[in-house]
Amino acid sequence: MREARNWFISYFPESADEIIQTMIDPATSAKFRMVISYWDMAASFVNHGAIDEAMFHDASGEPMVFFAKISPYLDELREKLQWPGYLKHLETLVKRTADAETVLKGHRERTRRWMTARDEMIAKSAG
Numbered sequence: 001m002r003e004a005r006n007w008f009i010s011y012f013p014e015s016a017d018e019i020i021q022t023m024i025d026p027a028t029s030a031k032f033r034m035v036i037s038y039w040d041m042a043a044s045f046v047n048h049g050a051i052d053e054a055m056f057h058d059a060s061g062e063p064m065v066f067f068a069k070i071s072p073y074l075d076e077l078r079e080k081l082q083w084p085g086y087l088k089h090l091e092t093l094v095k096r097t098a099d100a101e102t103v104l105k106g107h108r109e110r111t112r113r114w115m116t117a118r119d120e121m122i123a124k125s126a127g
Helices: 002-009 016-024 029-047 053-059 062-081 088-095 100-126
Strands: none
Touching: 002 029, 002 062, 016 029, 016 062, 029 053, 029 062, 029 088, 062 088, 062 100, 088 100
């Protein structure tokens, strides 16, 4: 799971088609599915009352970060997959967050800046 999370943090899809390609590519499929299905499952526990929602959010910001990467393409992705309930648990949980769209946009921008800085640091140290 750690390897999949490390991969996903650097993953910035630009379309529903790109996400679908990621889902079927043998090099990325398992990593993508591992991260997304884990957080959708965890969100279902919160949505059904098995885990306190505030405690869940206090424990990790990852589900918001990862959902932020997928959310701009979610409606089209569901349509193309013919799966209207895809990531519904995670979406339901995230949408209860105050100013959810603003928070998601912030996560997308911040994560991209961090990964760019990380890549620059790696390149500089290899240089």
